[in-house]
Amino acid sequence: MQEATQAIQPRPSLDDFAAMLDETLGTSPRLEGSVMRGTVVGLDDDIVIVDVGLKSEGRVPLKEFGTPGQPPEVRVGDAVEVFVERFENKGGEVVLSRDKARREESWNRLERAFTDQSKCEGTIFGRVKGGFAVDLGGAVAFLPGSQVDIRPVRDIGPLINKPEPFLILKMDRRRGNIVVSRRAVLEESRAEQRNELLATLAEGQILDGVVKNITDYGAFVDLGGLDGLLHVTDISWKRVNHPSDVLGVGQNVRVQVIRFNRETQRISLGMKQLEADPWEGVELKYPVGAKFTGRVTNITDYGAFVELEPGVEGLVHVSEMSWTKKNTHPGKIVSSSQEVEVMVLEVDPEKRRISLGLKQCLGNPWEAFLEQHPAGTIVEGEVRNITEFGLFVGVDPDVDGMVHLSDLDWQLPGEEAVKKYSKGDTVRAQVLDVDVEKERISLGIKQLEEDPFRAATSGIKKGDRVTCTVKEVNAGGIEVETHTGATGFIRKVDLARDRDEQRPERFAPGEKLDAKVMTVDPASRRLTLSVKALEIEDEKQAMAEFGSSDSGASLGEILGAAFRQKQEEQTKG
Secondary structure (H helix, E strand, C coil): CHHHHHHCCCCCCHHHHHHHHHHHHCCHHHHCCCEEEEEEEEEECCEEEEECCCCCCEEEEHHHHCCCCCCCCCCCCCEEEEEEEECCCCCCCEEEEHHHHHHHHHHHHHHHHHHHCCCEEEEEEEEECCEEEEECCCCEEEEEHHHCCCCCCCCCHHHECCEEEEEEEEEECCCCEEEEECHHHHHHHHHHHHHHHHHHCCCCCEEEEEEEEECCCEEEEECCCCEEEEEHHHCCCCCCCCHHHCCCCCCEEEEEEEEEECCCCEEEEECHHHCCCCCCCHHHHCCCCCEEEEEEEEEECCEEEEEEECCEEEEEEHHHCCCCCCCCCHHHCCCCCCEEEEEEEEEECCCCEEEEECHHHCCCHHHHHHHHCCCCCEEEEEEEEECCCEEEEEEECCEEEEEEHHHCCCCCCHHHHHHHCCCCCEEEEEEEEEECCCCEEEEECHHHCCCHHHHHCCCCCCCCEEEEEEEEEECCEEEEEECCCCEEEEEHHHCCCCHHHCCHHHCCCCCEEEEEEEEEECCCCEEEEEHHHHHHHHHHHHHHHHCCCCCCCCHHHHHHHHHHHHHHHHHHC
Protein backbone atom coordinates (compact mmCIF):
# COMPACT_ATOMS: atom_id res chain seq x y z
CA MET A 1 0.00 0.00 0.00
CA GLN A 2 2.74 2.24 0.98
CA GLU A 3 4.66 1.36 -2.17
CA ALA A 4 1.55 2.11 -4.21
CA THR A 5 1.22 5.43 -2.56
CA GLN A 6 4.80 6.25 -3.34
CA ALA A 7 4.39 5.14 -6.88
CA ILE A 8 1.57 7.52 -7.54
CA GLN A 9 3.23 10.64 -6.08
CA PRO A 10 3.05 13.60 -8.49
CA ARG A 11 6.06 14.51 -10.68
CA PRO A 12 7.98 17.59 -9.42
CA SER A 13 7.16 20.82 -11.14
CA LEU A 14 9.72 23.14 -12.77
CA ASP A 15 9.67 25.36 -9.70
CA ASP A 16 10.35 22.32 -7.51
CA PHE A 17 13.26 21.39 -9.77
CA ALA A 18 14.74 24.89 -9.49
CA ALA A 19 14.39 24.77 -5.72
CA MET A 20 16.17 21.44 -5.58
CA LEU A 21 18.96 22.78 -7.84
CA ASP A 22 19.42 25.79 -5.53
CA GLU A 23 19.54 23.43 -2.59
CA THR A 24 22.20 21.35 -4.32
CA LEU A 25 24.41 24.23 -5.61
CA GLY A 26 23.67 26.74 -2.91
CA THR A 27 22.87 30.34 -3.76
CA SER A 28 24.64 30.07 -7.10
CA PRO A 29 23.39 33.33 -8.62
CA ARG A 30 24.84 35.14 -5.69
CA LEU A 31 28.27 33.60 -6.42
CA GLU A 32 28.67 35.78 -9.50
CA GLY A 33 30.63 38.98 -8.67
CA SER A 34 32.10 37.48 -5.50
CA VAL A 35 35.56 36.31 -4.51
CA MET A 36 35.98 32.59 -3.75
CA ARG A 37 38.89 30.56 -2.55
CA GLY A 38 39.92 27.70 -4.82
CA THR A 39 42.68 25.20 -5.51
CA VAL A 40 44.89 24.94 -8.57
CA VAL A 41 44.22 21.47 -10.03
CA GLY A 42 46.03 21.78 -13.33
CA LEU A 43 48.20 23.82 -15.72
CA ASP A 44 47.48 23.74 -19.42
CA ASP A 45 50.02 25.83 -21.35
CA ASP A 46 49.00 29.41 -20.54
CA ILE A 47 45.83 28.42 -18.66
CA VAL A 48 45.49 27.65 -14.93
CA ILE A 49 42.60 25.30 -13.97
CA VAL A 50 41.08 26.16 -10.59
CA ASP A 51 38.51 24.14 -8.57
CA VAL A 52 36.27 26.40 -6.47
CA GLY A 53 33.90 23.60 -5.29
CA LEU A 54 31.31 24.01 -8.02
CA LYS A 55 30.13 21.42 -10.50
CA SER A 56 32.92 22.40 -12.90
CA GLU A 57 36.38 23.93 -12.70
CA GLY A 58 37.23 27.42 -13.89
CA ARG A 59 39.96 28.44 -16.27
CA VAL A 60 42.17 31.47 -15.55
CA PRO A 61 44.87 32.91 -17.90
CA LEU A 62 48.35 32.19 -16.49
CA LYS A 63 49.44 35.81 -16.95
CA GLU A 64 46.93 36.90 -14.29
CA PHE A 65 48.99 35.15 -11.64
CA GLY A 66 51.96 37.43 -12.23
CA THR A 67 52.63 40.91 -10.92
CA PRO A 68 53.76 43.80 -13.14
CA GLY A 69 57.42 43.38 -13.97
CA GLN A 70 57.54 39.82 -12.56
CA PRO A 71 56.90 36.42 -14.22
CA PRO A 72 53.84 34.45 -12.99
CA GLU A 73 54.49 31.87 -10.29
CA VAL A 74 51.80 29.20 -9.64
CA ARG A 75 51.87 25.43 -8.95
CA VAL A 76 49.29 22.64 -8.76
CA GLY A 77 47.89 22.50 -5.24
CA ASP A 78 48.27 26.24 -4.54
CA ALA A 79 45.30 27.84 -2.81
CA VAL A 80 44.24 30.98 -4.64
CA GLU A 81 41.48 33.51 -4.50
CA VAL A 82 39.55 34.18 -7.69
CA PHE A 83 36.67 36.37 -8.77
CA VAL A 84 33.57 34.62 -10.17
CA GLU A 85 32.59 36.52 -13.26
CA ARG A 86 29.93 34.07 -14.52
CA PHE A 87 28.58 30.91 -13.05
CA GLU A 88 28.66 29.09 -16.38
CA ASN A 89 29.66 29.98 -19.88
CA LYS A 90 28.63 28.37 -23.17
CA GLY A 91 30.99 25.49 -22.50
CA GLY A 92 29.53 24.87 -19.08
CA GLU A 93 32.61 26.19 -17.30
CA VAL A 94 32.81 28.67 -14.44
CA VAL A 95 34.37 31.95 -15.65
CA LEU A 96 36.99 33.09 -13.09
CA SER A 97 39.48 36.00 -12.85
CA ARG A 98 42.54 36.20 -10.67
CA ASP A 99 43.11 39.89 -11.58
CA LYS A 100 39.66 40.95 -10.47
CA ALA A 101 40.03 39.00 -7.24
CA ARG A 102 43.27 40.74 -6.46
CA ARG A 103 41.72 44.06 -7.47
CA GLU A 104 38.72 43.57 -5.20
CA GLU A 105 40.94 42.57 -2.33
CA SER A 106 43.28 45.50 -3.02
CA TRP A 107 40.49 48.05 -3.26
CA ASN A 108 39.15 46.97 0.11
CA ARG A 109 42.60 47.23 1.65
CA LEU A 110 43.39 50.53 -0.09
CA GLU A 111 40.10 52.10 0.99
CA ARG A 112 41.01 51.37 4.58
CA ALA A 113 44.50 52.85 4.02
CA PHE A 114 42.99 55.95 2.39
CA THR A 115 40.57 56.41 5.28
CA ASP A 116 43.34 55.96 7.86
CA GLN A 117 45.87 57.97 5.79
CA SER A 118 48.32 55.14 6.28
CA LYS A 119 51.06 54.15 3.87
CA CYS A 120 50.68 51.32 1.39
CA GLU A 121 53.36 49.45 -0.53
CA GLY A 122 53.51 49.52 -4.30
CA THR A 123 55.80 49.04 -7.29
CA ILE A 124 56.42 51.47 -10.15
CA PHE A 125 56.22 49.36 -13.30
CA GLY A 126 55.72 51.74 -16.20
CA ARG A 127 55.69 55.28 -17.53
CA VAL A 128 52.44 56.98 -18.55
CA LYS A 129 51.58 60.49 -19.66
CA GLY A 130 52.40 62.93 -16.87
CA GLY A 131 53.78 60.32 -14.51
CA PHE A 132 54.06 56.61 -13.78
CA ALA A 133 51.91 53.52 -13.24
CA VAL A 134 52.11 51.87 -9.82
CA ASP A 135 50.94 48.38 -8.86
CA LEU A 136 49.45 48.49 -5.36
CA GLY A 137 49.05 44.72 -5.05
CA GLY A 138 46.32 44.27 -7.63
CA ALA A 139 45.09 47.81 -8.16
CA VAL A 140 46.89 50.13 -10.56
CA ALA A 141 47.44 53.70 -9.39
CA PHE A 142 48.72 56.87 -11.03
CA LEU A 143 51.90 58.51 -9.66
CA PRO A 144 52.30 62.11 -10.97
CA GLY A 145 55.84 63.05 -11.93
CA SER A 146 55.87 65.82 -9.30
CA GLN A 147 55.11 63.27 -6.57
CA VAL A 148 58.01 60.91 -7.24
CA ASP A 149 60.55 62.64 -5.01
CA ILE A 150 61.16 65.81 -3.02
CA ARG A 151 63.33 67.10 -5.86
CA PRO A 152 62.98 66.42 -9.59
CA VAL A 153 64.40 63.01 -10.46
CA ARG A 154 66.37 62.83 -13.69
CA ASP A 155 66.63 59.06 -13.78
CA ILE A 156 63.66 56.98 -12.59
CA GLY A 157 65.43 53.74 -13.49
CA PRO A 158 66.59 52.80 -9.95
CA LEU A 159 62.95 53.00 -8.71
CA ILE A 160 61.39 50.77 -11.38
CA ASN A 161 60.11 47.38 -10.05
CA LYS A 162 61.34 48.22 -6.57
CA PRO A 163 58.85 48.10 -3.63
CA GLU A 164 58.30 51.60 -2.27
CA PRO A 165 55.89 53.10 0.28
CA PHE A 166 53.17 55.40 -1.09
CA LEU A 167 50.42 57.58 0.34
CA ILE A 168 47.01 57.64 -1.37
CA LEU A 169 46.02 61.19 -2.28
CA LYS A 170 42.74 60.44 -4.13
CA MET A 171 40.70 57.36 -5.03
CA ASP A 172 37.40 56.69 -6.82
CA ARG A 173 36.37 53.02 -6.78
CA ARG A 174 33.51 53.54 -9.19
CA ARG A 175 35.77 55.01 -11.83
CA GLY A 176 38.76 52.88 -10.81
CA ASN A 177 41.03 55.89 -10.23
CA ILE A 178 43.77 56.04 -7.60
CA VAL A 179 46.38 58.82 -7.25
CA VAL A 180 49.39 58.16 -4.98
CA SER A 181 52.45 60.08 -3.78
CA ARG A 182 55.89 58.87 -2.89
CA ARG A 183 56.99 62.43 -2.13
CA ALA A 184 54.54 62.75 0.80
CA VAL A 185 56.06 59.66 2.43
CA LEU A 186 59.58 61.00 1.95
CA GLU A 187 58.65 64.39 3.38
CA GLU A 188 57.15 62.79 6.44
CA SER A 189 60.22 60.63 6.96
CA ARG A 190 62.48 63.57 6.16
CA ALA A 191 60.83 65.73 8.81
CA GLU A 192 61.52 63.10 11.45
CA GLN A 193 65.13 62.70 10.35
CA ARG A 194 65.52 66.46 10.14
CA ASN A 195 64.49 67.02 13.74
CA GLU A 196 66.73 64.22 14.92
CA LEU A 197 69.69 65.54 12.92
CA LEU A 198 69.20 69.15 14.05
CA ALA A 199 69.39 68.07 17.66
CA THR A 200 72.82 66.48 17.22
CA LEU A 201 74.42 68.46 14.36
CA ALA A 202 77.67 70.32 15.17
CA GLU A 203 80.60 71.87 13.30
CA GLY A 204 83.39 69.41 12.70
CA GLN A 205 81.00 66.47 12.62
CA ILE A 206 81.62 63.86 9.91
CA LEU A 207 78.52 62.56 8.13
CA ASP A 208 77.54 60.35 5.22
CA GLY A 209 75.27 61.84 2.60
CA VAL A 210 73.94 61.53 -0.92
CA VAL A 211 74.51 64.06 -3.72
CA LYS A 212 71.05 65.39 -4.58
CA ASN A 213 71.85 68.18 -7.01
CA ILE A 214 74.85 69.69 -8.80
CA THR A 215 75.32 73.35 -9.76
CA ASP A 216 78.17 75.40 -11.20
CA TYR A 217 79.25 76.49 -7.73
CA GLY A 218 78.94 73.20 -5.85
CA ALA A 219 76.72 70.26 -4.91
CA PHE A 220 73.80 69.85 -2.51
CA VAL A 221 74.17 66.83 -0.27
CA ASP A 222 71.23 65.17 1.51
CA LEU A 223 72.35 64.35 5.04
CA GLY A 224 69.11 62.57 5.86
CA GLY A 225 66.46 65.21 6.42
CA LEU A 226 68.73 68.21 5.87
CA ASP A 227 70.60 69.45 2.82
CA GLY A 228 74.07 70.97 3.01
CA LEU A 229 76.08 72.86 0.39
CA LEU A 230 79.39 71.37 -0.65
CA HIS A 231 81.10 74.32 -2.36
CA VAL A 232 83.32 73.58 -5.35
CA THR A 233 86.36 74.93 -3.48
CA ASP A 234 85.78 72.45 -0.64
CA ILE A 235 85.45 69.34 -2.78
CA SER A 236 89.17 68.70 -3.19
CA TRP A 237 92.52 70.32 -2.47
CA LYS A 238 93.29 70.13 -6.17
CA ARG A 239 91.60 72.35 -8.76
CA VAL A 240 88.04 71.32 -9.66
CA ASN A 241 86.75 73.14 -12.74
CA HIS A 242 83.18 71.90 -12.29
CA PRO A 243 81.61 69.78 -9.52
CA SER A 244 80.26 67.33 -12.12
CA ASP A 245 83.85 66.41 -12.98
CA VAL A 246 84.19 64.52 -9.68
CA LEU A 247 80.63 64.09 -8.37
CA GLY A 248 77.40 62.58 -9.69
CA VAL A 249 73.77 62.78 -8.59
CA GLY A 250 73.00 59.88 -6.27
CA GLN A 251 76.63 59.38 -5.29
CA ASN A 252 77.34 58.54 -1.65
CA VAL A 253 79.87 60.90 -0.09
CA ARG A 254 81.49 61.43 3.29
CA VAL A 255 81.60 65.07 4.34
CA GLN A 256 82.51 67.25 7.30
CA VAL A 257 80.34 70.05 8.67
CA ILE A 258 82.43 73.22 8.22
CA ARG A 259 79.81 75.79 9.28
CA PHE A 260 76.31 75.43 10.70
CA ASN A 261 73.91 78.31 11.29
CA ARG A 262 71.22 76.93 13.60
CA GLU A 263 68.92 79.91 13.00
CA THR A 264 68.90 79.74 9.22
CA GLN A 265 69.69 76.00 9.23
CA ARG A 266 72.31 76.53 6.55
CA ILE A 267 75.02 73.94 6.46
CA SER A 268 78.39 74.26 4.71
CA LEU A 269 80.14 70.99 4.00
CA GLY A 270 83.62 69.98 2.94
CA MET A 271 85.25 66.86 1.55
CA LYS A 272 88.83 68.03 1.28
CA GLN A 273 88.91 68.71 5.03
CA LEU A 274 88.93 64.95 5.55
CA GLU A 275 92.29 64.74 3.76
CA ALA A 276 95.74 66.03 4.77
CA ASP A 277 96.41 69.64 3.72
CA PRO A 278 99.11 69.49 1.01
CA TRP A 279 100.11 73.10 1.83
CA GLU A 280 101.52 72.13 5.22
CA GLY A 281 105.31 72.47 5.07
CA VAL A 282 105.13 73.76 1.51
CA GLU A 283 108.19 76.02 2.01
CA LEU A 284 110.37 73.01 2.75
CA LYS A 285 108.98 70.98 -0.12
CA TYR A 286 109.35 73.78 -2.67
CA PRO A 287 112.30 76.03 -1.77
CA VAL A 288 112.91 79.22 -3.74
CA GLY A 289 115.28 78.63 -6.66
CA ALA A 290 114.51 74.91 -6.97
CA LYS A 291 113.21 73.50 -10.25
CA PHE A 292 110.26 71.11 -10.52
CA THR A 293 108.14 69.51 -13.22
CA GLY A 294 104.42 70.22 -13.13
CA ARG A 295 101.27 70.04 -15.23
CA VAL A 296 99.47 73.07 -16.68
CA THR A 297 95.93 73.05 -15.22
CA ASN A 298 94.54 76.43 -16.23
CA ILE A 299 95.47 79.24 -18.62
CA THR A 300 94.38 82.86 -18.16
CA ASP A 301 95.20 86.21 -19.73
CA TYR A 302 97.69 86.95 -16.96
CA GLY A 303 99.50 83.61 -16.84
CA ALA A 304 99.19 79.86 -16.37
CA PHE A 305 98.60 77.71 -13.29
CA VAL A 306 100.89 74.70 -12.87
CA GLU A 307 100.07 71.82 -10.54
CA LEU A 308 103.16 70.71 -8.61
CA GLU A 309 101.22 68.01 -6.75
CA PRO A 310 97.52 67.33 -6.19
CA GLY A 311 96.23 70.36 -4.30
CA VAL A 312 99.31 72.55 -4.76
CA GLU A 313 99.37 74.92 -7.72
CA GLY A 314 101.61 77.82 -8.58
CA LEU A 315 101.16 80.72 -10.98
CA VAL A 316 103.55 81.40 -13.82
CA HIS A 317 102.88 85.08 -14.48
CA VAL A 318 102.89 86.12 -18.12
CA SER A 319 106.05 88.15 -17.46
CA GLU A 320 107.85 84.98 -16.32
CA MET A 321 106.86 82.79 -19.25
CA SER A 322 109.33 83.81 -21.93
CA TRP A 323 112.45 85.94 -22.21
CA THR A 324 111.42 87.37 -25.55
CA LYS A 325 107.65 86.89 -26.10
CA LYS A 326 106.50 89.84 -24.01
CA ASN A 327 103.09 90.54 -25.55
CA THR A 328 102.10 86.97 -26.33
CA HIS A 329 99.05 85.30 -24.76
CA PRO A 330 100.08 82.47 -22.37
CA GLY A 331 97.94 80.06 -24.39
CA LYS A 332 100.37 80.44 -27.31
CA ILE A 333 103.33 79.49 -25.13
CA VAL A 334 101.91 76.55 -23.14
CA SER A 335 98.83 74.32 -23.46
CA SER A 336 96.51 72.69 -20.94
CA SER A 337 97.80 69.41 -19.41
CA GLN A 338 101.29 70.09 -20.78
CA GLU A 339 104.19 68.95 -18.58
CA VAL A 340 106.57 71.87 -17.99
CA GLU A 341 109.68 72.57 -15.93
CA VAL A 342 109.39 75.60 -13.66
CA MET A 343 111.46 77.38 -11.03
CA VAL A 344 110.09 78.44 -7.65
CA LEU A 345 110.40 82.24 -7.37
CA GLU A 346 108.38 82.94 -4.22
CA VAL A 347 106.34 80.99 -1.65
CA ASP A 348 103.62 82.51 0.57
CA PRO A 349 102.16 79.75 2.81
CA GLU A 350 99.68 82.11 4.50
CA LYS A 351 98.09 83.22 1.23
CA ARG A 352 98.68 79.73 -0.21
CA ARG A 353 100.47 81.15 -3.23
CA ILE A 354 103.52 80.03 -5.12
CA SER A 355 105.08 82.16 -7.85
CA LEU A 356 106.78 80.15 -10.56
CA GLY A 357 108.98 80.99 -13.50
CA LEU A 358 109.08 79.18 -16.81
CA LYS A 359 111.72 81.26 -18.56
CA GLN A 360 114.17 80.74 -15.68
CA CYS A 361 114.48 77.10 -16.74
CA LEU A 362 115.52 78.20 -20.23
CA GLY A 363 118.72 79.93 -21.29
CA ASN A 364 118.75 83.70 -20.88
CA PRO A 365 119.33 84.97 -24.44
CA TRP A 366 120.90 88.21 -23.18
CA GLU A 367 123.43 86.30 -21.09
CA ALA A 368 124.18 84.07 -24.07
CA PHE A 369 124.54 87.09 -26.35
CA LEU A 370 126.87 88.87 -23.92
CA GLU A 371 129.03 85.79 -23.63
CA GLN A 372 129.43 85.55 -27.40
CA HIS A 373 129.38 89.27 -28.19
CA PRO A 374 131.12 91.42 -25.58
CA ALA A 375 131.23 95.21 -25.96
CA GLY A 376 133.17 96.22 -29.08
CA THR A 377 132.07 93.20 -31.13
CA ILE A 378 130.81 93.89 -34.66
CA VAL A 379 127.43 92.31 -35.48
CA GLU A 380 125.19 92.28 -38.51
CA GLY A 381 121.40 92.14 -38.61
CA GLU A 382 118.19 93.21 -40.22
CA VAL A 383 116.41 96.45 -39.36
CA ARG A 384 113.20 95.13 -37.78
CA ASN A 385 111.67 98.40 -36.71
CA ILE A 386 112.28 102.17 -36.88
CA THR A 387 111.01 104.36 -34.04
CA GLU A 388 111.48 107.90 -32.79
CA PHE A 389 114.36 106.61 -30.66
CA GLY A 390 116.31 104.85 -33.37
CA LEU A 391 116.65 101.51 -35.14
CA PHE A 392 115.88 98.06 -33.77
CA VAL A 393 118.21 95.51 -35.32
CA GLY A 394 117.75 91.74 -35.06
CA VAL A 395 120.98 90.35 -33.65
CA ASP A 396 119.47 86.96 -32.65
CA PRO A 397 116.31 85.07 -33.75
CA ASP A 398 114.49 86.33 -30.64
CA VAL A 399 116.62 89.30 -29.55
CA ASP A 400 116.86 92.85 -30.90
CA GLY A 401 119.48 95.49 -30.28
CA MET A 402 118.84 99.22 -30.55
CA VAL A 403 120.87 101.83 -32.38
CA HIS A 404 119.98 105.16 -30.78
CA LEU A 405 119.59 108.20 -33.02
CA SER A 406 122.73 109.67 -31.49
CA ASP A 407 124.74 106.62 -32.56
CA LEU A 408 123.80 106.64 -36.22
CA ASP A 409 126.18 109.26 -37.65
CA TRP A 410 129.06 111.41 -36.40
CA GLN A 411 128.16 114.45 -38.47
CA LEU A 412 124.41 114.38 -39.14
CA PRO A 413 121.73 114.91 -36.51
CA GLY A 414 119.94 111.67 -35.61
CA GLU A 415 116.61 112.82 -37.10
CA GLU A 416 118.31 113.25 -40.47
CA ALA A 417 120.57 110.22 -40.25
CA VAL A 418 117.67 107.80 -39.54
CA LYS A 419 116.07 108.73 -42.86
CA LYS A 420 118.84 106.83 -44.65
CA TYR A 421 117.51 103.49 -43.34
CA SER A 422 114.46 101.39 -44.18
CA LYS A 423 112.82 98.41 -42.49
CA GLY A 424 114.39 95.23 -43.82
CA ASP A 425 117.83 96.77 -44.48
CA THR A 426 120.85 94.75 -43.39
CA VAL A 427 123.24 96.82 -41.32
CA ARG A 428 126.50 96.35 -39.44
CA ALA A 429 126.89 97.78 -35.96
CA GLN A 430 129.16 97.67 -32.97
CA VAL A 431 128.00 96.31 -29.60
CA LEU A 432 128.24 99.22 -27.17
CA ASP A 433 126.63 97.67 -24.06
CA VAL A 434 124.62 94.63 -22.96
CA ASP A 435 122.40 95.10 -19.88
CA VAL A 436 121.28 91.58 -18.94
CA GLU A 437 119.11 92.75 -16.05
CA LYS A 438 117.20 95.29 -18.15
CA GLU A 439 117.35 93.00 -21.20
CA ARG A 440 118.83 95.70 -23.43
CA ILE A 441 121.49 95.65 -26.12
CA SER A 442 122.91 99.00 -27.21
CA LEU A 443 124.44 99.18 -30.70
CA GLY A 444 126.21 101.89 -32.64
CA ILE A 445 126.68 102.35 -36.39
CA LYS A 446 128.79 105.49 -36.33
CA GLN A 447 131.28 103.70 -34.05
CA LEU A 448 132.34 101.61 -37.06
CA GLU A 449 134.24 104.72 -38.23
CA GLU A 450 136.76 106.90 -36.42
CA ASP A 451 135.27 109.92 -34.68
CA PRO A 452 136.26 112.98 -36.80
CA PHE A 453 135.88 115.25 -33.79
CA ARG A 454 138.42 113.20 -31.87
CA ALA A 455 140.81 113.39 -34.80
CA ALA A 456 140.24 117.13 -35.14
CA THR A 457 140.85 117.77 -31.46
CA SER A 458 143.64 115.27 -30.90
CA GLY A 459 146.22 118.11 -30.58
CA ILE A 460 143.95 120.56 -28.85
CA LYS A 461 143.52 120.87 -25.11
CA LYS A 462 141.97 123.30 -22.68
CA GLY A 463 143.85 126.61 -22.52
CA ASP A 464 145.37 126.37 -26.03
CA ARG A 465 145.38 129.35 -28.40
CA VAL A 466 143.79 128.44 -31.70
CA THR A 467 143.16 130.31 -34.90
CA CYS A 468 139.53 130.03 -36.06
CA THR A 469 137.52 130.90 -39.12
CA VAL A 470 134.06 132.39 -38.62
CA LYS A 471 131.43 130.03 -40.08
CA GLU A 472 128.18 131.61 -38.86
CA VAL A 473 127.11 134.73 -36.95
CA ASN A 474 123.99 134.82 -34.75
CA ALA A 475 122.62 136.93 -31.93
CA GLY A 476 124.13 134.76 -29.19
CA GLY A 477 127.62 134.53 -30.60
CA ILE A 478 129.56 133.12 -33.52
CA GLU A 479 130.16 129.60 -34.84
CA VAL A 480 133.78 128.96 -35.75
CA GLU A 481 135.97 126.18 -37.08
CA THR A 482 139.57 125.58 -36.11
CA HIS A 483 142.30 124.94 -38.62
CA THR A 484 142.09 121.22 -37.67
CA GLY A 485 138.40 121.03 -38.61
CA ALA A 486 136.93 121.05 -35.09
CA THR A 487 133.85 123.20 -34.63
CA GLY A 488 133.42 125.57 -31.74
CA PHE A 489 131.32 128.41 -30.41
CA ILE A 490 132.23 131.82 -28.95
CA ARG A 491 129.49 133.33 -26.85
CA LYS A 492 128.65 137.01 -27.20
CA VAL A 493 130.13 137.87 -23.77
CA ASP A 494 133.37 136.15 -24.79
CA LEU A 495 133.87 138.06 -28.04
CA ALA A 496 135.92 140.85 -26.38
CA ARG A 497 137.06 142.20 -23.06
CA ASP A 498 135.56 145.57 -23.80
CA ARG A 499 131.74 145.56 -23.57
CA ASP A 500 131.44 147.82 -26.57
CA GLU A 501 133.25 145.27 -28.64
CA GLN A 502 131.00 142.30 -27.61
CA ARG A 503 128.98 142.57 -30.82
CA PRO A 504 128.66 139.44 -33.05
CA GLU A 505 127.76 141.57 -36.09
CA ARG A 506 131.23 143.04 -36.20
CA PHE A 507 132.44 139.64 -37.45
CA ALA A 508 131.85 138.25 -40.93
CA PRO A 509 131.87 134.65 -42.18
CA GLY A 510 135.34 133.71 -43.43
CA GLU A 511 137.08 136.12 -41.08
CA LYS A 512 139.92 134.69 -39.03
CA LEU A 513 140.54 135.33 -35.34
CA ASP A 514 142.41 133.91 -32.37
CA ALA A 515 140.67 132.51 -29.29
CA LYS A 516 141.45 130.53 -26.21
CA VAL A 517 140.08 126.95 -25.76
CA MET A 518 137.87 126.87 -22.65
CA THR A 519 136.43 123.31 -22.92
CA VAL A 520 136.71 120.27 -25.18
CA ASP A 521 133.33 118.44 -24.96
CA PRO A 522 133.26 115.04 -26.73
CA ALA A 523 129.58 114.63 -25.79
CA SER A 524 128.44 117.74 -27.66
CA ARG A 525 131.38 117.37 -30.04
CA ARG A 526 132.19 121.06 -29.78
CA LEU A 527 134.82 123.41 -28.45
CA THR A 528 133.98 126.32 -26.24
CA LEU A 529 136.23 129.30 -27.11
CA SER A 530 136.79 132.80 -25.76
CA VAL A 531 138.42 135.89 -27.31
CA LYS A 532 137.95 137.72 -24.04
CA ALA A 533 139.92 135.16 -22.07
CA LEU A 534 142.72 135.37 -24.65
CA GLU A 535 142.88 139.16 -24.36
CA ILE A 536 143.08 138.97 -20.57
CA GLU A 537 145.81 136.36 -20.84
CA ASP A 538 147.74 138.51 -23.32
CA GLU A 539 147.44 141.50 -21.01
CA LYS A 540 148.83 139.56 -18.08
CA GLN A 541 151.69 138.31 -20.22
CA ALA A 542 152.48 141.84 -21.44
CA MET A 543 152.50 143.16 -17.92
CA ALA A 544 154.81 140.38 -16.92
CA GLU A 545 157.20 141.11 -19.78
CA PHE A 546 157.24 144.91 -19.81
CA GLY A 547 155.96 145.90 -16.41
CA SER A 548 159.35 145.36 -14.73
CA SER A 549 161.42 147.49 -17.23
CA ASP A 550 162.91 150.92 -16.22
CA SER A 551 161.85 152.59 -19.45
CA GLY A 552 159.25 154.63 -17.66
CA ALA A 553 156.65 153.69 -20.35
CA SER A 554 152.99 154.04 -19.48
CA LEU A 555 150.53 151.09 -19.30
CA GLY A 556 149.06 152.12 -22.66
CA GLU A 557 152.45 152.15 -24.28
CA ILE A 558 153.23 148.73 -22.83
CA LEU A 559 149.99 147.26 -24.08
CA GLY A 560 150.40 148.93 -27.44
CA ALA A 561 153.88 147.49 -27.80
CA ALA A 562 152.62 144.07 -26.80
CA PHE A 563 149.79 144.29 -29.28
CA ARG A 564 152.08 145.28 -32.11
CA GLN A 565 154.41 142.43 -31.20
CA LYS A 566 151.55 139.91 -31.43
CA GLN A 567 150.49 141.33 -34.76
CA GLU A 568 153.99 140.97 -36.10
CA GLU A 569 154.14 137.38 -34.89
CA GLN A 570 150.82 136.61 -36.57
CA THR A 571 151.97 138.32 -39.77
CA LYS A 572 155.18 136.33 -39.86
CA GLY A 573 153.21 133.19 -39.10
